[in-house]
Amino acid sequence: MEDKEKKVGIVANIQKQFQKRERKKTNYISAHDSAKISRENRKITNIIERKRKRRFVPESEYLTTMHDEKNVVEFDNVHTYFFTDIGTVKAVDGVTFEVPFGKTVGVVGESGCGKSVTSLSLMQLVQRPQGQTVEGEIRFNSGDKAYNIVNAPASVMQMLRGNEMSMIFQEPMTSLNPVFRIGAQVDEVLFLHNKGMSKKDVKEKTISLLELVGIANSVGVYKMYPHELSGGMRQRVMIAIALACDPKLIIADEPTTALDVTIQAQILDILSDIKTKINSSIMLITHDLGVIAEMADYVVVMYAGRIVEKGTAQDIFNRPSHPYTIGLMKSKPVVGKDIERLYNIPGNVPNPINMPNYCYFKDRCEMSIDACNGAYPPFLKLSETHYVACYRYENTKEEGARNE
Amino acid sequence: MLKFIIKRLLLCSVILFFVMLIIYTIMHSLPTSYVESVARELATKPGSQKSAAQWMVELNAQYGMDKGIIDGYIYWLGQAIQGNFGDSWYYSIPVVDEFKKVIWNSFYLGVAAFVLEIFIAIPLGVVAAKKQYSITDYSVTVVSLIGISLPTFFVATVMKLIFSVKLGWFDISGMIGRDYLSLSAFQQFFDVAKHFIMPIITLTVVSIGGMMRYTRTNMLEVLNSDYIRTARAKGLSERKVINHHAFRNTLIPIVTIIGGSLPGLFAGALITETLFAIEGIGYASYHAMIAGDIPFTMFYLSFMAILTLLGTLISDVLYAVVDPRVRIN
Numbered sequence: 001m002e003d004k005e006k007k008v009g010i011v012a013n014i015q016k017q018f019q020k021r022e023r024k025k026t027n028y029i030s031a032h033d034s035a036k037i038s039r040e041n042r043k044i045t046n047i048i049e050r051k052r053k054r055r056f057v058p059e060s061e062y063l064t065t066m067h068d069e070k071n072v073v074e075f076d077n078v079h080t081y082f083f084t085d086i087g088t089v090k091a092v093d094g095v096t097f098e099v100p101f102g103k104t105v106g107v108v109g110e111s112g113c114g115k116s117v118t119s120l121s122l123m124q125l126v127q128r129p130q131g132q133t134v135e136g137e138i139r140f141n142s143g144d145k146a147y148n149i150v151n152a153p154a155s156v157m158q159m160l161r162g163n164e165m166s167m168i169f170q171e172p173m174t175s176l177n178p179v180f181r182i183g184a185q186v187d188e189v190l191f192l193h194n195k196g197m198s199k200k201d202v203k204e205k206t207i208s209l210l211e212l213v214g215i216a217n218s219v220g221v222y223k224m225y226p227h228e229l230s231g232g233m234r235q236r237v238m239i240a241i242a243l244a245c246d247p248k249l250i251i252a253d254e255p256t257t258a259l260d261v262t263i264q265a266q267i268l269d270i271l272s273d274i275k276t277k278i279n280s281s282i283m284l285i286t287h288d289l290g291v292i293a294e295m296a297d298y299v300v301v302m303y304a305g306r307i308v309e310k311g312t313a314q315d316i317f318n319r320p321s322h323p324y325t326i327g328l329m330k331s332k333p334v335v336g337k338d339i340e341r342l343y344n345i346p347g348n349v350p351n352p353i354n355m356p357n358y359c360y361f362k363d364r365c366e367m368s369i370d371a372c373n374g375a376y377p378p379f380l381k382l383s384e385t386h387y388v389a390c391y392r393y394e395n396t397k398e399e400g401a402r403n404e
Numbered sequence: 405m406l407k408f409i410i411k412r413l414l415l416c417s418v419i420l421f422f423v424m425l426i427i428y429t430i431m432h433s434l435p436t437s438y439v440e441s442v443a444r445e446l447a448t449k450p451g452s453q454k455s456a457a458q459w460m461v462e463l464n465a466q467y468g469m470d471k472g473i474i475d476g477y478i479y480w481l482g483q484a485i486q487g488n489f490g491d492s493w494y495y496s497i498p499v500v501d502e503f504k505k506v507i508w509n510s511f512y513l514g515v516a517a518f519v520l521e522i523f524i525a526i527p528l529g530v531v532a533a534k535k536q537y538s539i540t541d542y543s544v545t546v547v548s549l550i551g552i553s554l555p556t557f558f559v560a561t562v563m564k565l566i567f568s569v570k571l572g573w574f575d576i577s578g579m580i581g582r583d584y585l586s587l588s589a590f591q592q593f594f595d596v597a598k599h600f601i602m603p604i605i606t607l608t609v610v611s612i613g614g615m616m617r618y619t620r621t622n623m624l625e626v627l628n629s630d631y632i633r634t635a636r637a638k639g640l641s642e643r644k645v646i647n648h649h650a651f652r653n654t655l656i657p658i659v660t661i662i663g664g665s666l667p668g669l670f671a672g673a674l675i676t677e678t679l680f681a682i683e684g685i686g687y688a689s690y691h692a693m694i695a696g697d698i699p700f701t702m703f704y705l706s707f708m709a710i711l712t713l714l715g716t717l718i719s720d721v722l723y724a725v726v727d728p729r730v731r732i733n
Contacts, residue, residue, distance in 0.1 A: 125636055154642065162639035169637075174630040178729055179652050189638045225728040241638065 034085045041083035045129040057153040064148040066141045072249050072281045073099040073122060073165075078136035078150075080114075080121045083129075087353035091117040093305035094136070099249065099298075101141075104275065104282040106296030106313070108289065108328065112349060114305040115285045116170075119251045122149060122283075123167055124157045140165065142248065163193040166242035170254040172235035176226035183222035186210070186241055193245045209240040212277075213270055232263035236270065243274060250275075251283045256291065268295060289332050293317060298385075301325050304349055304360040306376075311386035321388040323367045359391070367392060409721065416713040421481075423709045424702075428477045431698050432469075438493045438696035439463045467493070469698075480702065494697035495688075502688060502700065503707075509579070510672035510684030513600060517607035518669060525612045526658065529619025533627060534646060544616060551613030560606045560679045567602060574602050577681040603680040607673055619658060626653045656727045664719035667711035 029037075067074055080092040092114045099105045107115045120126045121133050122140070138149040142164045147156060169175045176185060186206040190197060197205075203222070210218035213236040226234055235255060242250050252271060256264035272295055275282055284295055292299055292313070299316040301309040301324065309322040320326045327345040347364035350356060356363070362372045371377075371391035380393045443459035446452060454462070464470045471479060483490065489499040525548075532544040568576040575581060581595045626632065627650055635649040636642075672686030681687065685704065692700035724731050 123637060125633060158639045158641055160639070161637055167637045169630060169634065171630050175634045177631040177635065177649055177653070179656070179727065180649075188640070192639055227729045238634070241634075 029086050037087060038085045041085070041088075041130075045083055045132060048132050048134070049129050052153070054153070057151075062148050062152040062156060064137065064139050064146050066139055066146045068098065068100075069141070070100050071098040071139075072101050072141050073283070074137075074139040074141075075118070075122075076137040076139065078118065078121060078133060078138055080117050080126055080131060080133045082127075082131045084353075089352045090305050090355065091131070091352070092121060092133075093355075095302070095305075095307055097298075097300045097307060097310055099281050099283055101248070101281055102275075102279050103297040104272075104284055104295050105298045105300060106292035107283065107285045107300045107302060108287060108292055109302035110287060110349065112352070113302045115287075115302055116253050118302070119167065119253055119283060119285055122251065123161060123165065124149060124152065125167075140249075159193075162189045162241075162247075163245045164247055165249040165251065166245070166247045167251040167253060168235070168238050168242050168255045170257050172231050172238055172258060175238055176234055178226055180225075181222070182210075182224050182226065182229070182237055185226075186237065186244060189241055189244045205244070206240075209244060210237070212243065212274070213237070213240045214266065215240075232259055232267065235259060235263075235267055239267070239270060239274070243278065246278045247280055249281045249283060251285070253285045254287070255284075256288070257286070264291075271295070289328060301328070304352070304355065306360065307389065308361065309386075309388045309390075311383070315383065315386040319382075319386070321382060321386070321393060322361075322390050323365045323392075324361050327366075359389075405721075405724070409717070412717050412720065416717065419713060420706075420709055424481065424706050425477055427702060427705045427709070428480065429473050431701055432473050432476070434696055438698070439467055439469055441696070484703075484706070489703045490699040492692060492697055492700040494692045494695040494700060499700050499703045503685065503703065506683050506685050506688045507670060507672075509682055510677065510686060511670055513603055513607065513673065513677070513682060513684060514669035514671070516600065516604045517611065517673075518665070520604065520608040521611050521615055522662065524608070525615035526619050529616045530623050530646070530651065530654070532616070532620045533623030536624060541620075544620070548613035548616040551609055551611075552617070553613075554610065556606060556610050556673075556675045557679060559609050560602070560676060563602050563606060575599060577679070579682055599680075600682070603673070603676050603682055606676050606680075615658075615661075618661065619654065622654045622657050623650060626650045629653075656723070659726050660719040660723050663722035664715040666718060667714040671708055671711050 067076075075095050075097050078092055078095045079090065082089040082091055095114070095118055097105070107118065109115050117126060117131070120131075122138055124133075126133065133150045136150065140147045140149050140160065142160065147160065149157070149160075152160070176182070183203065183206055186209060187202050190202045190205055194202075207218045207222055210221055215221050215233065215236055221229065221233070221237075226237075229237065235258075239255075250271075255271070256267050259267060268291060271282065271284075274280075282295070284291070286292060296313050299311060299313050300307055301316065301322065303322075303324050309316065309320070309325050316325060317329075320329050324345070327343070330343040331345065333342055345364055346366075350360055350363065357376070358374065359365070359368075359372050359377050362368050365372070369391060371394065374391070377389045377391045379387050379389050381387055382393060440456075440460060443456050443463050446459045446463075447454065447456035452459075461470075468476065468479065480490075487500075491497065492499045492502050495502045528544050528548075532541045535541050564576050567573045579596055579599050580592075581587075581599070584592060584595055587595060627646075631653075632645060632650055635645045640649070670685070672684045672689070674686035674690055676682070677684040677687035678690045685707075689701060689704040692704070
């Protein structure tokens with residue numbers, strides 16, 4: 001109870017700070033203000049850090065129950081903020097969605113909309129102390145226990161990371177440690193989470209993993225250094241590391257962005273192949289709608305730290321409802337269609353420090369209506385699986401309600 | 405690798421030839437001349453038959469100073485290659501003998517300061533990087549900045565004031581106490597060691613700052629890299645991430661620097677040795693230099709040049725040892 005009050009206090013504090021800035025309506029920040037902000041930030045982050053660094057955290061604080069046992073992860077109103085010297089950046093601002101067992105959930109959105117931060121929050125890898133998950137719950141289902149990642153201490157996270165959930169990063173070129181051999185880097189994660197596995201077994205498993213991800217010369221690659229491999233090969237190694245302990249969830253953070261198109265297809269094939277082999281869920285973060293269409297069962301569309309639309313892949317692709325999603329769909333090149341210019345959504349993402357108090361997309365929206373000037377729109381249910389945060393569907397919802 | 409080293413050694417010898425030529429030229433152009441001062445001294449001696457100028461001509465021939473720079477250099481080089489560096493004018497014994505007498509004092513001083521520097525600076529740098537912008541980080545930064553900024557003679561003087569004059573713990577300078585000869589061998593060792601304490605601390609204080617900053621900067625760079633995030637994502641403990649993954653990468657530039665400064669341990673610390681009257685190579689060459697002792701100074705400076713070249717060679721080789729990316733197959 002007390003924690004909750006403290007957290008509410010923190011959020012109130014941030015809001016106060018935010019309102020002060022709002023009144024000024026300016027982006028310019030003096031050294032004096034900046035020093036003041038960083039002092040306040042330190043106060044806030046120190047409270048959170050101290051709480052997190054306690055030597056003993058009682059299990060009751062981070063054990064929870066899943067709302068639906070069929071989900072591997074449930075994000076529930078997650079807020080991850082960055083306390084910078086020019087103000088608080090609400091990178092993830094009230095995100096709620098879930099990843100069911102054995103399914104692929106695609107998270108789409110443009111750069112800087114909070115996709116990666118959402119996934120890093122789940123791994124508790126957000127750059128601390130500036131970055132903090134200040135509110136909400138991330139429930140992770142490890143089978144027998146459900147953890148609330150937000151409150152989980154480092155020891156629990158170390159047990160989960162790489163073991164129950166693993167991550168494939170965007171930059172294969174720099175994601176492997178340049179001074180260790182490939183074999184050693186894969187072995188490491190196996191040793192770490194399988195105490196008692198013999199050296200020989202670990203090596204065999206590593207080589208079979210390398211084969212699994214399509215590295216032909218697996219015995220040779222085992223002894224190579226990362227710089228001797230191409231980007232695609234390195235990404236395969238990263239996937240092998242992610243798969244090593246048969247995790248329940250694989251987070252793929254733009255796994256193909258840095259690769260050329262032919263390799264992209266291969267990597268995606270490997271991912272979907274493996275998903276069926278070890279039956280894990282994938283949280284696929286990308287801004288490539290083509291990838292999403294091919295891979296995802298569910299789609300979450302994010303914009304400026306919030307979810308604007310979510311539903312099954314069919315929902316999103318057959319009936320994109322939020323103007324942002326519609327814009328995204330329109331700005332995708334279509335094979336065989338001859339157009340002068342590719343459509344682009346006008347305007348820019350609002351300043352992350354000074355978010356408006358109405359719909360974040362309103363200023364760029366071509367379909368805005370009077371209601372859009374009101375508070376940020378609530379989530380409206382279009383169908384059993386399809387949700388959208390847009391005032392344009394307010395009446396439909398009522399209709400839907402009436403029909404029921 | 406062997407081919408690379410041989411190539412580098414050949415290149416080094418070419419560099420060395422020209423470096424020593426420059427040194428020889430400079431030595432001949434020094435404002436102070438040993439020959440001249442000896443000539444004046446001899447001319448003013450009672451019963452001297454010759455004038456200073458006459459003595460000069462005679463002595464120049466005697467000391468081999470009448471050959472001119474190029475001829476003189478070639479003659480000196482020819483002798484030096486055979487291992488004959490001549491007699492020191494100031495110490496009036498063979499240069500090599502004087503060198504053998506003093507070099508180990510310098511070496512012990514250098515090693516002690518070097519080891520202290522490494523064991524203090526690197527851990528502090530790592531801690532500062534790990535807790536960036538914390539109080540620990542700021543205090544480490546301030547201390548290292550003080551260390552970088554203070555000159556040796558200032559630190560030495562302040563230490564002398566505090567520990568010798570006020571507290572009287574150590575002798576103000578020199579290598580041995582006044583009752584040295586009456587002590588047993590074991591006590592003699594401790595007597596010398598005690599006299600080495602202040603110079604070692606001075607050298608450490610002065611050198612620690614740079615190394616600390618260097619470690620901190622490199623560690624920070626490594627900690628922000630993607631592979632550290634990967635290591636964390638594997639579920640490794642923070643200690644393992646820092647000590648294994650991050651430190652191994654931080655080590656690349658540090659080992660290179662340390663390896664490069666290994667030959668420097670023999671170079672002596674001219675200012676510190678002189679201030680504390682430690683009879684090392686720096687102290688000896690300081691006195692030789694102000695007396696215009698060309699053979700000894702030539703020897704010392706060539707020795708320094710060789711050490712520097714050796715240092716760069718060692719750091720290049722070490723680079724390949726610690727960083728698989730630069731290994732030549």
